[in-house]
Amino acid sequence: MESVIISKENVKPSSPTPLHLQSYKISMLDQICPNMVVPVILYFSSPGENLISHTIDSLKRSLSFILTRFYPVAGRISEDDLSVDCKDQGVPFSVVKVAARLSDLLKNPDPQLPMRLIPCAVTNDEKLGMNGTIAMTQVNIFECGGIAIGTAFRHKIVDGFTMVSFLSAWAATARVSSEPVCPNYISQSLFPQKEEISNQADFVGSVLKMGKSIMHRFVFDASAIGQLKAASNIKRPTRVEVVLALIWKCFMVASLSNGKQVSLISQPVNMRRRARPPFPSDCFGNFVGLSAASSTNEDKKELGHLVKEIRDDANKIDHDYVNRMLGDKGLLGCIENLQPSVSKILEADDVLLVTSWCSLGIYNVDFGWGKPIWMTRCEAGNNSESIFMNCVWLNDTRSGDGVEAWVVLDEKYMEVFENVEEIKTYASKDPSPLD
Missing domain, CATH: 3.30.559.10 (Chloramphenicol acetyltransferase-like domain)
Known part of the structure; x- marks a missing residue:
């Protein structure tokens, strides 16, 4: 090109x-x-x-x-x-x-x-x-x-x-x-600035793994998501919850096959709507808390169990979580909030970092000549060195009722992950966005 x-x-x-x-x-x-x-x-x-x-x-x-x-x-x-x-x-x-x-x-x-x-x-x-x-x-x-x-x-x-x-x-x-x-x-x-925080502080950056990676897009349509929701046996699961749970389940298989016993899935959570009353939706800057759910890599982990683990940990980012970080004493509250997640991340054998842009409305961005026909981030190309290895990025499909998952994994992990029966059953791998 x-x-x-x-x-x-x-x-x-x-x-x-x-x-x-x-x-x-x-x-x-x-x-x-x-x-x-x-x-x-x-x-x-x-x-x-x-x-x-x-x-x-x-x-x-x-x-x-x-x-x-x-x-x-x-x-x-x-x-x-x-x-x-x-x-x-x-x-x-x-x-x-x-x-x-x-x-x-x-x-x-x-x-x-x-x-x-x-x-x-x-x-x-x-x-x-x-x-x-x-x-x-x-x-x-x-x-x-x-x-x-x-x-x-x-x-x-x-x-x-x-x-x-x-x-x-x-x-x-x-x-x-x-x-x-x-x-x-x-x-x-x-959340006033704190001099005690080093300008080099970058915990997430230190967790990101470097190495040869493989990236594939796994697209879940509305029908597949409906089946996953039914299979979870959880009350009112969201499409993000069931897709993340399935991806984590398949990642566990890859992790276990590479000799790891404990895996963790971590994602940022938008705090604007977690505060009481909620912060205005147009707040500028970073308003995220860190969620981290861990589990042993058992062969037959139920989907509903994983949905519950993801939901329960995300729900810890609530009004009290936000309040602890407000004002001049916010640094102590920030440390208190992050400590459980950081401890689990450091103790896990494998960490899968997830970011979801679902429901942010990116497909409504219209400059006057129509809405986007596709939207992407920019992850690693196959067999290239990546700073985002063992990461997942979720976005809406253009129709608005599906989920597109960009999965970047270590080569050895992807070889196992993409052949797990559940991912092959519920997702299409690398389809054309024009389909």
Whole structure:
């Protein structure tokens, strides 16, 4: 797939950031978040003949406008990683012409495809990654007129919910919508920054395993999810719960076959709706707690048992959990909250890290020429070195009633995992997103 860079520029806010907002202190929850690149690629059919130039102009104008509201996104991280210098430096914005038809590429997507559609490397190496920026954008234009908007965000400043909020607000502005687009910046006061936390603190980053990996997409349609819910014998299980339980069950088989006795599944939980009263949904920053459920790798672990383990541990992130971290004494509460999960993670033989973007509304991001035909992250290509090994990322299917699971495992683990009968029964492996 050949590509040519057409243009590069920094898109700056349409109006200057006021002086009193030009230094954005990150919150305590931001401090403990991994300093990693999170890529998001949205694929769209052609907006129409001879409209590409207009489309690019519209994207730049709307991005410039929305940056006045999401002003930290246009800034640069400080050297000590404790604040964002918000002097309207802008978001790097590149336009790339791709010598291929998008429809052809999506018939049988190459695992490496998303990596070629984003503006930076997915790495913890600052020189190869975002180099101080908070967000970057690459607009890829295909021969058929199709478009892929590749973005990269700095996780230490924003969580998945904020990323989707930003993309939704940008899209709403592009289509001249009157929807509200101003985020809420209360995290700094709710969870004030703590000097005691080292700017090198990155527990999740230290757990990520490096090595040769294999990535496959396992897609669960509505029918399969219905069968899994029935098989769980659990009251009102969610689609995420049953899919995660099945993936964990299959991972246990792979873990046991590699001589490991205890496995753990860990996932971030959105705390906005766990507080009482709930925090506003438009809160900017990281608002996540860490859930960790562990179990021995028994051969015949019941699906319902695993659903209950996942649910029970996630439910520990409640109003009291949130309250312990509020205010000046929040660091002690944070340590108290994290200690059980951290202990289980350190004691487990195998750790499977999971992130779910289900129900965040990413498929509703419409810039004015229709909703995405697909959405991807950017995980490791097969047989490549990965910083995200033994990880799972979940997202909605385009229809909204299914789940797409991107599973990145050690080569030896994937060889076992993909041949477990349950995963073969309930999921389609690497189907075309156009099906």
